Amino acid sequence: MLPQTLSIADPAPSAVDTAGRTAPTPQSPRPVSLGALDWQENSSVLESALASMPEHSAGVSASLAWCAGIGAGTPRPGFGDTALVWELLASVAAVDLSLARMLEPHLDALAILDQAGFGDVAASLGALGASADSTWGVFAAEGSGQKVTAQQSAAGWRLSGAKPWCSLAGTLSHALVTAHTEGGRRLFAVDLRDRGVMASAGPWVSRGLSDIVSAPVTFTAVPAIPIGDDGWYLQRPGFAWGGVGVAACWWGGTVGLARTLYAASEAREPDQIGLVHLGAVDIAVESARLALAATAMIVDGAALPADRPSVTAKRVRSIVVAAAETTLEHVNHGMGPLPLVADDAHARRVADLQIYLRQHHAERDEAALGRTLLEAGGAPW
Structure with missing residues (x-):
């Protein structure tokens, strides 16, 4: 006899029983705290x-x-x-x-x-049409066979070439773009509405972050304003802290999932397995919060070590990713299929978080952390 298959119409029982209804998703936005003193x-x-x-x-x-x-x-x-x-x-x-x-x-x-000293470049940015109403992206990805170069002439700097993974390039007004010069990689500000900018519409078939089209852009002699010197963008401590800002978004999405699981558990008593899922999610969310809170203190100079920003950033990003992936698994196991097919906000959050987390390169980023630890010298523990 063939084993009976399960269908969405007759889903497997979930640890948090949501049968016959959608999981209760919190309706009113409320702040998320890192536990700051103020x-x-x-x-x-x-x-x-x-x-x-x-x-x-x-x-x-x-x-x-x-x-x-x-x-x-x-x-x-x-x-x-x-x-x-x-x-x-x-x-x-x-x-x-x-x-x-x-x-x-x-x-x-x-x-x-x-x-970079905004006051020093403000007038130049105005020449690019930048204002307080400008919307900005940061395009720093590199791809095989795709390269943006910067050339300087009497008329100023111009960017030419192709850059991958340029999110919302067809909608944003401006962007900071890394380009190759004779001295290395340098950051430039550009007006994305310039006629020399061609933003691709795809490929972008992603079900997660479906509105955030992240596709290649081709630059053809696009006027550009240099921001910092050669190598400055990658060498500044703020480069590492910007990466932790992304992790804060990952953590926020994880909190959203945790809130949904908690609301479902509160609405109807979970079984013992459901309690396991809720407890595991709490541990994951709290571990990521503690890592982000400690890192915020390091960034502001209130805690040590402040001399290893790359190590700190890589470490906390991996901690948050692990917490997010743990939460995704426990929420999916605990709540079953119904909210994924019947609760629009929950299904979108799951899909969005899964694709957003892929900005982290999984085991490759952990290998990069190990390499950075050795290069920094001295065991940090």
Whole structure:
């Protein structure tokens, strides 16, 4: 006799019984805390930002406009308010990972411009049409057979070539782009509306972050403004801290999943296995929170070691990824198939988080951490 197959119409029992109904997804956005000492003050700032969040259905343009408004009043990492910046990213991601995926590079670009001495390049950026309303991306990926080069002439710098993984290049107004010069890699600001910029519409068949088209861009003699010297972009400590900002988004998406599991468990008593899933998720979420909170203190100079930003960033990113993947597994096992097919917000969050996590290169990034530890010298434990 053939084994009986399970169908979505007759799903396997879940540890958290959601049979006959969708899993209860929290409806009202609320801040996510890293446990900062000034949480009461931070909470009001975050609540104000969350209250103005556009609905997911508002579309990319409305979401980017919101990002520009939020960016104008958000502090930069490294000046005492790093926890607040990461709490903002996590709080947005707990509600809508797509929106967080737009906000994070915009805030990162503004931080990079500040680190480079924004006042020194502000007039030049104005020549590119940049203003307080500009929406920014950071395009620094490298791909086989794709390369952007920068050439300087009497007319200024020009970028030419192809760059992979340029998220929302067809919608953003501006971007910071890495390009190869005779002296190495250098960062440049460009106007993405220039006629020499051709943003591809794909391939992008992703079910997760489906609105965040990340495809190649071709630059043909595009005017560019240098930001920092050769090698500055990769060598500055802020490069590592920007990578942790991405991890804050991953953690926020993980919190969103954990909240859904908790709400389902609270609505109907879970069995013993359901309690195991809930406890495991709590451990995962809390381990990532502790790592991010400690790193925020390091970035702001309130804790050691501050002299190994690359090690710290690689470590905390891997911790957060492990927590996110653990949570995905336990939530999926605990809740079964129904919320994945009947709860739009939950299904989208799962798909978004799975594709977002692939910005981490899994075992390759762990190998890079091991190499960085050896290069830094001296066991850190």
